[in-house]
Amino acid sequence: MGICASSEQLEQVLEADESIVYVKDEQGGMGGVMEGGARKVASLFSQRGKKGANQDSVILCQGFGMEDGVFCGVFDGHGRCGQFISKLVRDYLPFMILKHRNALFLAADDGGDDLVFSDSSPSSSTDSSGKSGDSSPQPSVTAQMLEEWREACTNAFTDMEGELKLQANIDCAFSGTTAVCAIKQGKDLIIANLGDSRAVLATMSETGYLKAVQLTVDHKAGVPQEAARIKSCEGRVFGLKDEPGVMRVWLPVENSPGLAMSRSLGDFSLKRYGVISTPQLTAHRVTGADLFIVLASDGVWDVLSNEEVVSIVCATPRKQHASKAVVQAAVQRWKTKFPTSRVDDCSAVCLFLRDQSWGNAAAAAAAAKAACKVTPARAQS
Numbered sequence: 001m002g003i004c005a006s007s008e009q010l011e012q013v014l015e016a017d018e019s020i021v022y023v024k025d026e027q028g029g030m031g032g033v034m035e036g037g038a039r040k041v042a043s044l045f046s047q048r049g050k051k052g053a054n055q056d057s058v059i060l061c062q063g064f065g066m067e068d069g070v071f072c073g074v075f076d077g078h079g080r081c082g083q084f085i086s087k088l089v090r091d092y093l094p095f096m097i098l099k100h101r102n103a104l105f106l107a108a109d110d111g112g113d114d115l116v117f118s119d120s121s122p123s124s125s126t127d128s129s130g131k132s133g134d135s136s137p138q139p140s141v142t143a144q145m146l147e148e149w150r151e152a153c154t155n156a157f158t159d160m161e162g163e164l165k166l167q168a169n170i171d172c173a174f175s176g177t178t179a180v181c182a183i184k185q186g187k188d189l190i191i192a193n194l195g196d197s198r199a200v201l202a203t204m205s206e207t208g209y210l211k212a213v214q215l216t217v218d219h220k221a222g223v224p225q226e227a228a229r230i231k232s233c234e235g236r237v238f239g240l241k242d243e244p245g246v247m248r249v250w251l252p253v254e255n256s257p258g259l260a261m262s263r264s265l266g267d268f269s270l271k272r273y274g275v276i277s278t279p280q281l282t283a284h285r286v287t288g289a290d291l292f293i294v295l296a297s298d299g300v301w302d303v304l305s306n307e308e309v310v311s312i313v314c315a316t317p318r319k320q321h322a323s324k325a326v327v328q329a330a331v332q333r334w335k336t337k338f339p340t341s342r343v344d345d346c347s348a349v350c351l352f353l354r355d356q357s358w359g360n361a362a363a364a365a366a367a368a369k370a371a372c373k374v375t376p377a378r379a380q381s
Contacts, residue, residue: 019046019054019347021090023061042072045323046347047331049299055082055177056297056347057090065098070184072349074197076297078264079175079257085164085266086177092163093179096156097192104148146190149183150281153192157265161277164266174257176266179279180216180295182351187286189293191215192279195261196298201284202291202310210314212306215282215293219263222247226262230274249275286353292322293351299344300326303333313350323348 022044041062048054055077064071071094077086157179164172178195191199193216201213219226227237227247236250240258248258249270259267263276271277284290294309304312304326312329313322326348334343 019057019087020044021057021059023059023094024063040319040352041070042352043320043323043350044072044348045327047327047345049331049334049345050342051344053083054345055086056299056345057083057086057177058295058347058349059090059094060349061094064094064183065101065185068186070351071097071181072295072351073179073181074295074297074347074349075177075179076195076197076299076345076347077175077177078259079171079267081171081175082177084167084170085172085175088164088167088170089160089177089179089265093156093160093181096159097153097181097183100152100155100159101149104152108148145188146281146283149190149192149283153181153190153279153281157192157194157277157279160265165268172266173269174267176259176264178261178297179265181279182293182295182349184286184351189284189286191282191284193217193219193281194263194265194277194279195219196301198296198298198301198306200294200296200306200309202294202313203287204289204291206289210310212310214306215284217280218298218301219261219280220247221249221260221262223262229276230262233272233274235270235273235275249273290353292353294323294326294348295351296326296348297344297346299334299346300330300348302344303337304330309348319350319352322350326350 042060044058044060046054046056046058057075057077059071059073059075061071063069073090073094075086075090077083079085164170178197179192180195180197180199181192182199183190183192193199196218197216198218199215201215203211203213205211217223221227221230221237222239230237230249234252236252237247238250239246239248246260248260249262250256250258251269252273257267257269259270259275262274263278263280265277267275291310292313294313296309300309308329309326312326316322316325327346330346331343334341334346
C-alpha cells in the first residue's frame, strides 16, 4: 500500500517549512509556476509552537479529481511521533481519497472519465453515520453523490490506518493526528473531518453581515455522543484536577494516554476503547455570497473565535498573507490568554471562493468588523 500517484503525475513544491506541501496534477492542465498559482487559490501557513517540533502539516492539491478541483487539508499530530504521522497522512490521504472516489465513479458510470456534479439537485448533507438533511436552501450535491464521497473518504481513512500500522519505525500506539479536509469540485464543497481541527466558512448575509459558519464538529472527548461511545467500549473519559474542563480519553485500567479528542488516525492503543477513525462529512454549495473557507488546527481555535478568524482574513488586503495573519494573531493571543502555557503549533489554510473583487470584499468586511457586524452561524449536518 502506498501513495496512489506516480512522480510523473505529481509535482511537489516544498517551502522552507517542510510542514507545507503544494501538489498539482500535471495532466489537469495546470500550467505555470505552481507556487504562484497556488497563492491565487489558497493561502497556507504553519508555525511551530513552544512544545518542540512542529507537529502540524498542511497541503494544497490542485487539479484534484477535475481540472479546477482542489483538495486542502490540515493535520495536527500529537504524541511522541505526531510530527511524522501528520506528514505521512498529509502525503498519502488525498490520493487514497481520490483513488476510492474514482473507483466508485467508474463502477457506477462504467468507465466515465470526469466527475459529474449536479447544478440543480436537492440540498443535502451527511456524516459518517449516513444521516442526511438540508444544509442550505441552495441547490447542492445530490444525496447519492455525497454518499459516494462519504464512502470514498471512510474507505481512504481506513486504508490510512492500515498504512500507519505498516510503519515499523513509527510508534502509532500512543501517537496520532487529526485531519480536516476540504474538497472543491466545481461549486460543490465536501468537508471531511476527524478530530478537533475545524473548518469555518465566511459568507455575507443578505443584509450585508459577515457570517462565520462552522462546517465541522470538534470531536472532543467531552462531547456527549462521543463520550458515550467511548464509555460503551470500556474506555474512560475524565479531566485532570489541574484542567477539569478538558475531558480526555484513558485506557480502562491505566491512567494513560489522556487523549483530548475522540477520533483520530493512529492512537491504536485506544481503538478498542471507542476512539474511532471514521470521518464526519458535510457538504456545501458555493454561492455568490461565499468568500472563503478557513481550515485550522486547534492551536488557532483554542484562542480565536470563528468570527475573529474570518474578520482577520477579510481585513488582510493580500490573499497570500491571510493564513499567516490568522496564525500570527493566534500566537499573540496565546501569550495573553495563557501566559504560563507553552504556545501550541498553529496552522491555517484559507481556500478562496472568489477569484475577483477581493479588495472590495476585504474593504466591506473591514467596515463590517468596525461596526461589530460579524455574526456566528453553524451549518446543519
